Amino acid sequence: MGDYNFSSIIQALSSIGIKKGQSVFVHSNLGFFGRPENVFNQTELCELFEKAFFEIIGKEGTLICPTFSYSFCRKEIFDVEETKGVCGIFSEFIRKKSTATRSIDANFSISAIGQKAQYFAENAPPHSFGKSSFWDKLLTSDGIICNLNFDSGSTFIHFVERELQVPYRWDKPFTGKLVNRGIEEERVFYHFVYDLAKTNHQPDFTKFDKESKDAGLTKQANLGKGTVLAISAKETFTFIKERLQDSPNFLIKGNL
Numbered sequence: 440m441g442d443y444n445f446s447s448i449i450q451a452l453s454s455i456g457i458k459k460g461q462s463v464f465v466h467s468n469l470g471f472f473g474r475p476e477n478v479f480n481q482t483e484l485c486e487l488f489e490k491a492f493f494e495i496i497g498k499e500g501t502l503i504c505p506t507f508s509y510s511f512c513r514k515e516i517f518d519v520e521e522t523k524g525v526c527g528i529f530s531e532f533i534r535k536k537s538t539a540t541r542s543i544d545a546n547f548s549i550s551a552i553g554q555k556a557q558y559f560a561e562n563a564p565p566h567s568f569g570k571s572s573f574w575d576k577l578l579t580s581d582g583i584i585c586n587l588n589f590d591s592g593s594t595f596i597h598f599v600e601r602e603l604q605v606p607y608r609w610d611k612p613f614t615g616k617l618v619n620r621g622i623e624e625e626r627v628f629y630h631f632v633y634d635l636a637k638t639n640h641q642p643d644f645t646k647f648d649k650e651s652k653d654a655g656l657t658k659q660a661n662l663g664k665g666t667v668l669a670i671s672a673k674e675t676f677t678f679i680k681e682r683l684q685d686s687p688n689f690l691i692k693g694n695l
Contacts, residue, residue, distance in 0.1 A: 443663035444474030448471070448491040455658040455669040460499040460557055462582040464490065464595070464672075467504070467529040471588035473664035485532035485593050488587075493553075504530040505575075505594060510545045511613035511628055517545035518618040520596070527666065529587075542573060543627045545617055545628050549592070566601075566610065568631045574598030578672045587611030588665040591657045592644025595672055598689060601631045607640040607691060608633045639693025646689055651678060 449695050457463060461615055478484050484537055497601055506524030509518035519541055524530050534550040538562040541550045547567045551559045561581075564571045574595050576582075584593045592661040600608055610629040617626040633640045651657040651670060682689045 441476035441478070441504075444476040445487060445491060446489065447662060448492055449512045451662040451667045452491060452495055452585075454476055454660045455667055457492070457495050457583065457585060457669060459495065459497045460530055461496050462501040462503065462559070462580050463496060463585050464505075464549075464577055464582055464593070464594055465492075465529070465585050465591050466585065467527055467587040468509040468589065468665075469527070469529055471665040472662055479530050483596070485529050488529060489533070489552075489595075490594045496553070499554055501555040501559065502532040502533065503549050503551040503556075503559055503561060503573075505536045505580075506530050506541060506548045506550045507546065507594075508548060511615035511626075512546050512630060514615065516618060517543075517548075518667045519543050519548070520620065521618075524550075524603075542571075543617060545615060545626060546613065546630055548575075565627055566629045566631075568598040568601045572598065572670075573676055578676055580614060581663075582672045583669050584672060584675065585667065585669045587667050588691070589663070589668075590648040591668060591670055591675075592642075592648060593675075595675060596644065596679065597631050597646070598644075599676050599688065602676070603683055603690075605683070606687070606692070607637070607695060620680065639691065639695075641692045643692040644686065644690060645680065646686075649673075650682070654678070 505526040508522045539550045540556040542548045542560040542563040544563040608631050611629050611632045614627045656674045659671040
């Protein structure tokens, strides 16, 4: 006997509001769920979750994973087809699938499968968290953020911060070589950064996690030894906008 199985994944995802036709962005740490029934390696584990998501969202839905590499931040070449992401086994599994489409953002690429995969991945702008970025598309498409064994925080929040022009972050350019289908070019991508020397400006989504759950915006369910949760991009944006008006320190560790 394992800690969970296919049916319990379906039940957990359904209970947090994942539905047919949705575009779902997934941060994941599958190991924290414990031991799945009748799964004997990492590939089978990832296949189990991919199958479960598409069982619910259907062919009309889209599954998106972060395949961030921070290549230009690290002064490395970014090869869209070859550069590994650093966001866990499920994200890498999705990236490597022949049916997946990856964006060309050298720091914050995403990989997507499903009906809107091309839409979410195409035309990555220089500003990773700017207009027409993946995060902007997730918002305007009424996308869902689904976190597997993480709290309600997500990379999407940095897009919200930029849109709301928080005073503790700014656009910093990173240049480098991008390789796309064998063609190499110089590119620049802007990361929305904070001053690493100011530890009070470090991101801290603890308050957002607690308050979004208290308000019923974040739905959470147990699965095996872990948890799954979901919150819409639109509700994330609206809630943070309201809270930052009252508390400018809402998303950071200390005070401005």
